[in-house]
Amino acid sequence: MLELFLRILGIIFPVFAIAACGSVWGRRHRPDMSVVNRLNMEVFAPALVFWALSDKPFDFVLYRDLAVGGIAVVLGSGLLMLPLCRALGINLKTFLPPMMFNNSGNMGIPLALFAFGEQALQAAVVLFIIEMVLHFTVGLYMLDHRTRPLQLLRMPMIQATILGIACSASGIALPAPFANTIKLLGQVSIPLLLFALGVRLLDVNLRDWKLGVFGAIACPAAGVACVLLVRPWLSLDADQFAQLLIFGALPPAVLNVLLAEQYRQEPDRVASVVMLGNLGSLVAIPLTLWFALPR
Template identity: 45%
Template sequence: MLWRIAQVIIPVFLIVSVGWAYGRRTRPDLTTFNRIVLDVLSPLLVYTALAAKEFRWQDHAVLLGGGAVLILLTGLVALGVARLAHTQARSLVPVVMFTNCGNMGLPLALLAFGPQDFGAAVALFSISNLIHFSLGARITSAHARTRDLLLSPLMVATALGFASALSGWRPPDVLFTGMRLLGEAMLPLMLFALGVRLTLLRREDVPRGLLGAFARPLIGLAVALPLAWALQLEGNARAQLVLFSALPPAVMQFLLAERYRQEPERVAAMILLGNALAVVFVPLGLALAL
């Protein structure tokens, strides 16, 4: 079991470490890279995974419903925590609700469950994004323009991917293969970019980031384990949900907090510290999942 966990996390944290070392040395500007990931690579990865011949959405319907319920329940628990801790719910709740299921979750799922179950991880990623760009944006700010977020390339690709999965239509293989290769290039690049972002974590950020950093995986696991039992999930489906729940906060939430001026410094501290603590909670999640 320990060796299997090591086989999953060592490649992931190796790439993150290379990104961190490179970021410390060069301080690169990731603005253009982020735009390419959001507008090109992520949509292609999502579409090709959902439209692949081996992906059958019927096989993952319960898992996808469980992922949506998990996100909503963790949000409710986080709301109670925010009130007890006297912190702004608009800052804490989305950090706890939404996991870094893109940058970290997808590569972890590919290594842990293999290509045959990768479509399920992408589907969870898609469901998370759908809720994040609608309800999550509204929680972050009452003035969020959900329509603009839902019409983003990533959401359009998600809709087209599920349409292909339902209808069975997809581009010819000669085109589909190229689209898949370009989308899969995102996986190591996102881990590398995560490492670069971790160089922004400062010592003074630790106190204000502790609450969200610990609440995200702890609340997630506390909700996911009984939820998986209630839904009678077994095997890789249960493991996918548990791993999904143990992931650190979504980096995307910082972009929303910054856009809507919802304590972006505090949110950034929670997200960066949470992703740094993934070295503790991801192995824990894998141990409970596998």
């Protein structure tokens, strides 16, 4: 019991400590993180994705059911919350996206890395790509009822995914100097994602704290419920099931706030949901790890 507790502490402490460092530093300096975020989304994170997918053979069959489970968690969370939102009179465009699209990048990848090691990176990247693609297709359609499938192909993250899978499938191995360079660039993204998360949460207010508290409970509850509902129909090994369970328990992505601001969809209320959801993950993530990790 004590050994498992210490293991969970070792997993979550670096994740939340780096985000806390970002909050402390950000509160003192109030930096403009737009350039840093752009570098992360267009250089460092794509490098991580490419390296994770191309470094060793990518087994489509191995991750097929995990990918299906990821899709079920994202879309199923929205379906589970839909009748409840209608019954409570909550604006669907405001509340459903944060319940569906979680922090699979900022928090999901570091958690997988600390919990399961570098061998779990491909699975974490698969879930991250699924969440991101759905966010920029289904999520944007929910906000303005228009689709932009070709826009995905212009995203460095998608380009890196396609190139990484292509290299892996074709058996092309990059020369060691190039591979090591890409690996180093990718390793920048993980701490920077967490640090930027801490800085970004400083701008969030708690004006709608009641909705935020409700979201902090509902988001991981809906995600975990979806995992348990689809588990009997998926062929997942113990580590993949644990990763999917953690994916389901992740808090709302900060990107929900940026999109709410862009589409003028009650950004203050969305911000409260995201902020309290991420604070709530201090409880939800350790509890999920307690049940997900092998004894």
